Amino acid sequence: MIINGVxxxxxxxxxxxxxxxxxxxxxLNAKWAMISAQAMTGFATSVIAxxxxxxxxxxxxxxxxxxxxxxxxxxxxxMGGKSLAKQLETRAGQCVLTSPTSALFSGLDGDVQIPLxxxxxxxGDGFQISKKIMGKxxxxxPVMDGEFLTEETTGRTExxxxxxxxxxxxxxxxxLAACEAAIEEMRKIPNVIMPFPGGVVRSGSKVGSKYPALxxxxxxxxxxxxxxxxxxELSMDCESVMEIVIDGLTKEDIDKSMRAGIQAVCDLGxxxxxxxxxxxxxxxxxxxxxxxxxxxxx
Amino acid sequence: MSALTxxxxxxxxxxxxxxxxxxxxxxxxxxxxxxxxxxQNGKRKIRVDELFRIKGxxxxxxxIEGSFSKLDFIGxxxxxxxxxxxxxxxxxxxxxxxxxxxxxxxxxxIYTACEMKDGYLEIKGNAGDFLAAALPGxxxxxxxxxxxxxxxxxxxxxxxxxxxxxxxxxxxxxxxxSRMVAGTIAVMGTTGRYLGxxxxxxxxxxxNQPELSATFNDCxxxxxxFLPMMFSSFKNLNSKFAKNSTRFNRVQRYGGDMAxxxxxxxxxxx
Numbered sequence: 001m002i003i004n005g006v007x008x009x010x011x012x013x014x015x016x017x018x019x020x021x022x023x024x025x026x027x028l029n030a031k032w033a034m035i036s037a038q039a040m041t042g043f044a045t046s047v048i049a050x051x052x053x054x055x056x057x058x059x060x061x062x063x064x065x066x067x068x069x070x071x072x073x074x075x076x077x078x079m080g081g082k083s084l085a086k087q088l089e090t091r092a093g094q095c096v097l098t099s100p101t102s103a104l105f106s107g108l109d110g111d112v113q114i115p116l117x118x119x120x121x122x123x124g125d126g127f128q129i130s131k132k133i134m135g136k137x138x139x140x141x142p143v144m145d146g147e148f149l150t151e152e153t154t155g156r157t158e159x160x161x162x163x164x165x166x167x168x169x170x171x172x173x174x175x176l177a178a179c180e181a182a183i184e185e186m187r188k189i190p191n192v193i194m195p196f197p198g199g200v201v202r203s204g205s206k207v208g209s210k211y212p213a214l215x216x217x218x219x220x221x222x223x224x225x226x227x228x229x230x231x232x233e234l235s236m237d238c239e240s241v242m243e244i245v246i247d248g249l250t251k252e253d254i255d256k257s258m259r260a261g262i263q264a265v266c267d268l269g270x271x272x273x274x275x276x277x278x279x280x281x282x283x284x285x286x287x288x289x290x291x292x293x294x295x296x297x298x
Numbered sequence: 299m300s301a302l303t304x305x306x307x308x309x310x311x312x313x314x315x316x317x318x319x320x321x322x323x324x325x326x327x328x329x330x331x332x333x334x335x336x337x338q339n340g341k342r343k344i345r346v347d348e349l350f351r352i353k354g355x356x357x358x359x360x361x362i363e364g365s366f367s368k369l370d371f372i373g374x375x376x377x378x379x380x381x382x383x384x385x386x387x388x389x390x391x392x393x394x395x396x397x398x399x400x401x402x403x404x405x406x407x408i409y410t411a412c413e414m415k416d417g418y419l420e421i422k423g424n425a426g427d428f429l430a431a432a433l434p435g436x437x438x439x440x441x442x443x444x445x446x447x448x449x450x451x452x453x454x455x456x457x458x459x460x461x462x463x464x465x466x467x468x469x470x471x472x473x474x475x476s477r478m479v480a481g482t483i484a485v486m487g488t489t490g491r492y493l494g495x496x497x498x499x500x501x502x503x504x505x506n507q508p509e510l511s512a513t514f515n516d517c518x519x520x521x522x523x524f525l526p527m528m529f530s531s532f533k534n535l536n537s538k539f540a541k542n543s544t545r546f547n548r549v550q551r552y553g554g555d556m557a558x559x560x561x562x563x564x565x566x567x568x
Contacts, residue, residue, distance in 0.1 A: 067523050068530075103523055127561065129501070131482070131524055132442075132461065134531045140524055149523050 001294045005270025006277060008262070008293050013164045013279035016287030018047075018077045019084045020159035020249055021114065022107030024060065025096055030070035034059070036099035037072035040091045044076070045196045048216065052078040052087040053161060053247050055193030066105045067149065073107050075193045077161050077247045084156060085114040092150070093120055097141070103149040106136075110155025117141070117150030160289050163246035163254035166204065166222060166278040167265055168238050174273030175240040176200070181268060182244055182261035189260055191253040192246050204243040207282050219280070238275055251289055259296050266297075301382075302329070302357050304350035306364030312340025313388060314349065317371040321379030321398060324357040332357075367407060373400045376417065389426070392419045395443070405449070409433070414462070416442040420536075427452035427471065430464050440464065440481065446537055453490070456483045459500065467538050475502060478562060482528070486538060497555050497562035503528075504566045505544070514554030519568060521548050 001008040025040065027033035037056050044054035057073040065071035076091075078084035096104045097120055106116060117139040121128040124141040130152075131138050137152040167182070169175035183199035186192065194200075209217035220226050221233040222241045234241070244261055248254035262277050279293055280286075304319065315338040324332055333347035346352070354361075358379035362372065365385035372388075373381045376395040386404035392411045398418075405423035411430045429451045430440035439458035450468035456475040462482075469487035476495040484503035493508045494500075502508075503525075525547040532539040549565040 067527050069523070129499070129561075129563070130480070131501070131528065133524075133527050138524060138527070140522075146520060147522060147524070149527075 001297060003263075003266040003297065004268075006266045006274045008266075008297055009276060009278040010294055011279050011281045012293065013162075013258070013291040014282050014284065014286040015160050015162040015164075015251075015254065015289035015291065017289070018053075018079060018159045018161035018247065019081050019156055020075060020077045020108075020247070021084060021088060021110075021154050021156050022057065023074050023076070023088070023092070023116065023154055024065055024071050024105040024107040025074065025099075026060075026065045026067050026069040026071035026103045026105070027099070028069065028101035030059065032099065032101055033070050033072045036096050036102045037074055039095035039099060041074055041076075041195075042095070044087075044091075045201070047077070047079050047161070051083060052076050052091075053193070053195040054087075054091070055195045055199075055247075057190065057193055058187070066151075067103055069103070075191070075247065075249070077159055077193075077195075081112070081114070081156060088154070089115060089119060092116060093123070097123065097143070097148055097150075100145050105151045106154035108155040108157060110157050112156040113153035114156045116152060116154045118152045120150060121152075157249060159247065159249050160251050160254055161247040162280075162287060163248060163258060163289070163291050164204075164243055164280045165258055165262055165293065166241055166243050166276075166280065167274065168222075168234065168241050168276040168278060170237055170239055170273035170275060172240040174268075175242045178265045178268050178272070178274050179242045179244060181264045185260040185264040186244070186246070186257045189253065189257040191250065192248040192257040194244055194246055196243075196245055199244060201243045201245055202241075204241070204280060207285055222278075233278065235275065243280065251291075254289075254291065255296055258291060258293075262293070262297055299356040300354035301359040301361045302332070302355055303353040303361040303363060304346070305353065306362070306366070306385075307349060307351055309366055310339055310344070310349070310368065312342075313368045313370050314339050314344070315371050316369050317374035319346070319360065320373055320376045321358045321360060321381070322375075322377040324360070327357060329355055365402075365404065367405070370407070373398075373419075376400065386423070392417070395419070408452070411440060411443075411445050413438065414440045414443050414445070416462075418443060419445045421445075421447045421449065424449035424468070425451045425455070427454055428457055429455040430459055430462070431455070431457035438479065446535060446539070448537065450487065456481070456500075459483070465532070465535075465537065465539050475500060475562075484539070486544070494555055494562055494564060496558045498559040499561040501562070502564040504564065507550075507566055508564065510552060510564070511555070513557040514552045514564060515556060517551040517553050517563075519548065520551050522551075522565070523547070525549070525565075 041054040054076040060071035121139040129140040141148040179200040204219040205216040336343040370388040373392045380399040383402045389407040408426040432439040438460040453471035472490035478497035478500040480499045529545040552564040
């Protein structure tokens, strides 16, 4: 398959099941809601070492938030329910509770509820106050700037993590410009995040390593400087490869997001140095969810 | 199917225990069976059809017409459905109700909604003493649900209240929220003496400055972000509480009762 001179490889991206939740941070103004959201989603690029993958889903208008203030929606993904709950609680406690004027709410209804303010309330040292509004319990925790308002729990849902595609370009600048264009379009799709810095990862990995202690290592087949030294996947005119990783609440959400991103890259086309779109295919070893690039772009 | 309607035929001298006539107890019964139910009337029993003319058959939608202040225990332990009452009612309306809706267009007697667990109760007139309170000797009053009173409430409203919302458009009598454990009481009118006497936790929302006991301390002026959320939860009520003009988020906060646990708060609009 070729779109605007860009070859779409006949391959698939592999993804795996995760647990996810959405929370909403609000603040006195959009600036401070974003600061708190950035803190909460910091160091959350990969479950490999961060414990969770988190990102800003979108900025919310005051009319969309529970307390009518400017807000930000965040999605957090983890490999299991317990690790999700732990990550959520520590991040809420250190990044939102501490952030001036912030409030924290559930952004997802679900049969399974996990603590949001349920344990944070003890920070109030007995001065915390519970209020049940429209069937939901909230906690008012006295803090030095007034009160921190938080919902007691948020919903947890099954989700999919690790959807991805690779952008192969003639130069680093062109690969980065294509990825930036893709991320801009992908951020318009709901229910997904691209957890890596700016949504883009330059150090894609393969499963396994020559060092027994490591479970993953550099994806040498896509490293342009190793073209003559390893079983490469790259042509001689390819100087740079970048990857976009997507976590979504459902497989369909990731499908939509990948389609929007790949289309944006292909719109730049061959004349902007884009050579191919490929994907992190681990021979079925990584996960049960397969995203066939050509099917997505059909 | 039209509402099961009880039309009052006679006003008895003695009080009547109406607790058998709730939706959950009448479910599946036809009017002929309902007519045979005996109600306690003073020291004797009286058949339902001696007291009421029965119309309709929808047992989950009960209407009482011509009610007066000697009909006690209406809606006791209601578990769902609705009861609409035209006229006044006696004591213990909605006692221990668990779900459903009760609406009264007159006044209610003492211990209205005492130990109510959940559901919605609306009173167009005034409510008697011990609204949403605990029965004598018990330690927990209202435990959930929402009560809206468009008129005034008597003394000791919310005594021992544990959880839930009590909204009063009019005035409240003395000892409002006494021995309150938690929950929210909102009073648009005036409040009497000894507001929140011995309250442990809980919130008062007041539109007028109360006469406060010495055991309540001023915590200063504040803008509280939970208030807009709480007010917006009232927006579907047929009440002054639903109006934007009555909302506020800036309050003078008083903490107390310091003679008790002292975790309660009185929030007064400023």
